[in-house]
Every structure is written in C-alpha cells, then in structure tokens.
Amino acid sequence: MTRATDGTSPQLSHVGHQMSRMSGLRALMNDIATSIEGDRAGEWLNLGIGNPATLPAVAGMWRRLTRHAHEESFADAGQYGPSRGAPALVRAVADYFRSRLGWRIGSENIVIGPGSQMLCFVAAAVYAGPGSTGTRRVLLPMTPDYTGYQGLCMVPGGVVGTRSLPMPEEGRLFRYVLDLDAVARYPDPGMLLLSSPGNPTGRALSPAEQDGLINIAERLDVPLFVDHAYGHPFPQIGSTQAPPVLHPNVVNCFSMSKLGLPGERIGFAIGPERFITPIVCCLSNSVLHAPRLAQAAVAAGLRSGAIDDAVSTAVRPFYLERRLLVEKLLNSAMPPGVDWRLHASEGGMFAWVWVDEDWFDDLALYHRLKEQRVFIAPGRSFFTDSPRPAEHGAQCFRITLSVDEDVLKEGIRRIGRVIGQAGPQHTPRDDP
Template identity: 65%
Template sequence: MGLSKVGTQMSRMTGLRSLMEDVASAMATTTGTRWLNLSIGNPAAIPEVTTMWREAAGWAVADSFSDAVAYGASRGAPALVNAIADYFRRHLGWNIGPENIVVGPGSQMLCFAAAALFAGEDGSGARRIGLPAIPDYTGYQGICMVPGGIAGAESGWRVGADRSFHYELDLDATARRTDLGMLLVSSPCNPTGRSLRTDEQDALIAIAERMDIPLFLDHAYGRPFPQIGPTFAPPVLHPHVVNCFSLSKAGMPGERVGFAIGPERYITPMVSFLSNSVLHASGLAQAMAARALSSGALDEVVASAIKPFYAERRTLTEKLLLDAMPADVNWRLHANEGGMFGWLWVDEDWFSDVDLYADLKKRGVFIAPGRSFFSGPLESGTHSTQCFRITLTVDEKDLREGIGRIGEVIGAASPHRVGSRPPLSL
C-alpha cells in the first residue's frame, strides 16, 4: 500500500530531523565516548526555573488534578485562557477575550494548524507559506502538507568591522509575491538570534494587510517570556496579526504548551482544527501554566534567572569563540539580539557545514549544519552551506570543550593560512 500525496509529504525526513536521528543513534549505540551535544534545542536547566515549575506542578496535582486530567475544551482550559487574557490586558493593555485565544500542544502545532488552514489549494490556486526572514526556524519547513508550499525570501547581510555580521530582510521580495496564504516569522529568530525591528514588523503587517492574509509572529524566544536577549519590536495586536507564544524556552519544553492570540476570524478555525486532530493540549501542563502566569512566578524567574543566565552565557560564548577559532579563517558570529544559539558563518570557499558536522562527530561533538534553516536549492560554496548553529544551553564545561574542538577542526580543515582577516574582536 502506498502513501497519499499528503502522506508522502508529511512522512519525509527533513534535514534537521535526520540529524537528530543520527545524534540519538550515535549516543545510544556508542560506548566509551563522552559526547558534547551542541546541536540541541532544549533550554538550559536553570535551578530557579526548575523549582518554579516543580512548585506549579505540585499545586496543579494537589489543587486541580481531577479536572486537569479530564477531557477539556479544545480552545484551552478555561483557567489558562482566562489567565492569558488577564495577563496581556495587564501587561500590554490588550482588550482581548477567550474568542481571541487558542491553546495548543506547542506553538509548532499551532503553526501546523495555521499552515493547513491558510496555505494550500483554494479556489484561486495554490497559496504558499511566506517565510520573509530566511534563514529561519527549520521546523517551518515541515509544516506544509503540499510539495513546494514554502516560499522563502533569503536575507542579505552586512558585515561588521569585527567578527560579527547581521542579516537584512529583503522585504521587497516578499511584497512582490502574489501566491501567499500566510506569513510566518520567528523573532528572535532560531537559529540566528535576529530580532525584527519595529519598522520591519510594521512593513510585514502592511504586506499582510494588503494581501488580506495573516501574519504569524512566533515569539518563542522573545517577549514577554522567556525574553532571551534584547528584542526590539514588541508583540502587537492587529487585525492581520496572530501572535504565537510558547512555554518551551521558559523551562517546560517537553510538556508542549503554546498559545496564539489574534483576531477571532483566524483563531476560531484553529480551535476547530485542534478539536478535529488532537482535541486539546495536556490538562496538567495547562494547569501549571495558568498558575505560573496568574501568580507572577513566571515573570519573576524571567527577570531574576532566565535573562541574566543567557546574557552571561552569550558573553562567555563570544570569548570562547575568539580564543578557539583560527585567526586566519574568515568566520563571523551573528550579532546578539536574542535567542539561545550562536549562529556562525565561515566565509571560505572550502568550508562545508555538513563536512564540519562529519568531522566534529569523529571528535565527539555535534553541531547543527546551517543548510536546514534555508529554503530553496543549495549550492556548494555559498552562504547557505557555510553556516552552522551551536547551542548556548549545555553545561559550561561542555560548551568550553565543544567550542575548543570546533576551532581545532576548522583550523585543521583550512587549506591555506594567508590573506587579510578581520581582527579578533566582537
């Protein structure tokens, strides 16, 4: 029996997913190797954050266990939906009610629901998912159920006088398209950490408004939680904007709780999609989230633990890279604007992200090759094959050792050591 067209599309192995399978297989079958996994997307295990969620879990079990484990509303548990509405009224002044909110098993599931609802075939032809800030989250590549359903606009860049660089969006490329059903962008971005500026966010909203399509803004790393890094454009309430939020990077990735806030005309179909597919998110996890939001505990750990941790870890990572990376190789680190990753570009014709992955694997280190975060055809020796991502969330000892080995492997791979290079500063 063969798969349907949708089955074929959804069963394919995306680039980063195949890498994760390789990482899991190697770590499970190899003995005597101390693996340094700098490819992972888990948030750091910050003690204060762990304690906060443990206390919220204890409260949920003791206070509302029976209700939490029963079947619930597909929109989300009323206690959490009301806590979300109250939180955003108090903190951002948003006049929203339950009709503007949907809770799902992770924000990626909500993006998948949106892709199924707003992209694909309709009476006017194929409507694609517009990704205006490529490179962007690799998970977006797998949410479209039709081949060729992703329309990415690759960013340009500007380089600093130091070892930094910064992506610049090609908004005109997105504006010229006539086949889009929705726009989707993460800010801060996974993998680069780039944050939308207010003028860029406004421009994307104007494009969505002109095309009469929704703009989905994924705030998984941004405001109001977990606020990993300095973000520029705050979440905005607008008739063409759906804001997606997640508790994963705020310390609860495995429980899969995310929510979206937006106009009723977009939220109501998403509620129906969840009802027809997964029913609803985990009841216990929703009870924990409601407690953390309504008590102020989440805001407290964001300010006192999460933000300081990642600020310090980013500073450490920059120092480690400057010490470890070869001075005669033209490498750059994307400017720090948020997120929990380091995004590196080795601007050398001989460099390949997948070759680096293979060489580092032999040294017991895993990184994420950058090509999985781009869309469209790949060509060797171009920017989309010269980048890679490392996480900042592993133990400091592993981070130090891992970056040291990365520098050694890249230095050993360089076929020449001549030419003018940027100075050693960030």
C-alpha cells in the same frame, strides 16, 4: 487488498511522502536520540540541540507549579477539555496580556495548543495549500529561520522563503538585511511566518520592519504569524526592539518551551477571532487539545507572577552571560587565517556562525564533528531552498548556548580544531 509482508515500504500517499522526508528538524531529533540513548550516550557533546538550559530556579518553579496542579487540578485535568484550551489558562492568558500590554482580548482571541510548533503546523494546513483561488504558500519573510518551519506544510513546495543578504559589521560580526520589497513582490502567499528574536540568528525585528510586514499582510489580507518563542514577554532571552502588537492581521505565538518546559508541549496563539477559530476547529479534528495538567501549571504561573520572576532573575541573566562566553570561546578557538563571523544577536539561545571561505561546507563539518562525538546544526537546514556548496547557507552552522559550560567549552574547542584541519581540501557529504 494486499499487504506488504516482506519488509518493503508501505504505499504512502503524497502527504505521507512529504511528511516522511528527511528535514532539518528530523535530523536534529535523530541527533538528540543518538546523544541520550545507548551505552556511549554520555560521550556526546550536543551543541545542535534546542533544549533550554536547566536552571535551578526555573526547574524549581515548575516543580512547585506542577505539584500544585496535581493537588488542585488533577481530577479536572484527567478529563477531556475544550479544544481552545483549559478555561483557567485561557482566562489567565487574557488577563496577563490585558495587564502587561493593554490588549483588549477575550477567549475568542486565544487558542492553546500542544506546542507552538503544532499551532504553526495547523496554521499552515488552514491557510496554505490548494484552495478555491489556487495554491497558496507559507512565506518566510527572512531566511535563515527556524528549521522546523521547513516541514510545516503537507504540500510539496508549500513553504518558501525570502533570502536575506548578510552584511558584515565591525569586528567579527554580521547581520542579515530584511528585504521588505522582495516579500511584497511574492505572489499569493497564504500566510507570513517568522521568529523574532530569530532561530538560529537571534535577530529581532525592528519596529519599522514589523510595521512593514504588517502593511504587507494587511494589503494581502493574510495573517502574519510572529513566533515569540524567545521574545517578549517570556522568556525574554535578550532585548526585543518591537514588542508584540495586537492587529487585525497579526497572530502572535508564544511558548513555554524555552522557559524550561519543552517536553510538556504547551504554546498558545493570540489573534483576531477569524484567524483563531479555524485553528481551534483543526485541533478538535486532530489532537483534541493540549495536555491539561501542564495547562493548569502554566495558568498558575501566569496568575502568581512566578513566570515573570523567573524570566527577570534567572533566564535573562543566564543567556546574556552565555552569549558573552560563547563570543569569547569562538574568538579563542577559531583558527587564525579563517574568515569567520558571528551573527549579531538581540536574543535567542543560539550562536549562528558564518565561515566565509569557498572551501568550507557545513555538512562536511557536521560529519567530521560527528566523528569527534560533537553535534552541531548544519546551516543549510535553516533555508527553504537548500544551498549548494560554497553558497552562503552552506557556509553556516548553529550552536546552542544552553548546554553545560564544560560541554560548551570542549565542544567549541573541537569545532575550532576540526575547522583548522579542514582547509580547502574538504569533501562535501550527503545530508545528515
């Protein structure tokens, strides 16, 4: 066997090539690194980032809970634990959802993972790809959706999406229409997956839409994974029309990330035992289990009611106020004569902007803003099939609501200025 010693790339497997390709999520992570590393890191205005806002009340809660975990659970947390999750957290999750939503669940219905992103990745490995009945795929019922979903599957073309029609609404707003008929027509999905409220749009499922997706999953006998990273019961960033439901074909995913703990990578899924058990097995064979000290802190937060208090008194009011501020800033900063719209939002921590002009290109805007020390998330990163220039997906971009107010104000001011300078003479660039 020979080894490459001249700096050339190693021989990668098909999976290696698939997982090494540039994706929207990799681009966002690269931008995060750029904005916090090096001598000029402080000059960047990162409006593309997915971090939640640093709220004093929430940060204080996690400091207290983590201190308590250190004092009470450090010895146990330093040891290997069950792949399903720390028993204390599994019990706390079961008790919480029994009391809040009336769910009859036990430990067999729960799995704790190192972030809901990893749980979705494991689910894609378990329920999509080549199998005894052919190749099945992860189907996103509505795109745009979370850019991290694009890199879930280790099989090329393993993630597909149903394009949603943008419909203008009153004023500067628009909304996507979920095409249930198109979802129902898709051949042989292995699983359905979507976020609600959605990232990047903030759009939440209606009860009728949720019922429609459940009916499709039930007919096909595949799992419907619903990612509640921004929704009910925490962090409840905005209102949720259709609360999570317990159903034989539904797996509900929850996360601590947007509740102020993104770096600790704690998420969990609740669903039927037949869908949860293979995920537990896969965790055993990959990452073993989620970080145990953070699990102890989350368990204490659920049991004590501290998490519910932080949601109602700090998280929800902050993002409601920020959404109103961003609408005001965009209306002030966007140049006159440009046809732009903001997606109507039921929740989430982002603003999704559509510039409905043939000359507008999201990557051109991304690169011009990068020259101005501003990061945004280009729209095409949130679609499974990358749109071409002048198509809808290439006319959109995402900005966060969670950065400091001064950063938000100056960043949006520069966005408006750059769009005003661009006009029809844009030159598309390669992917970031």
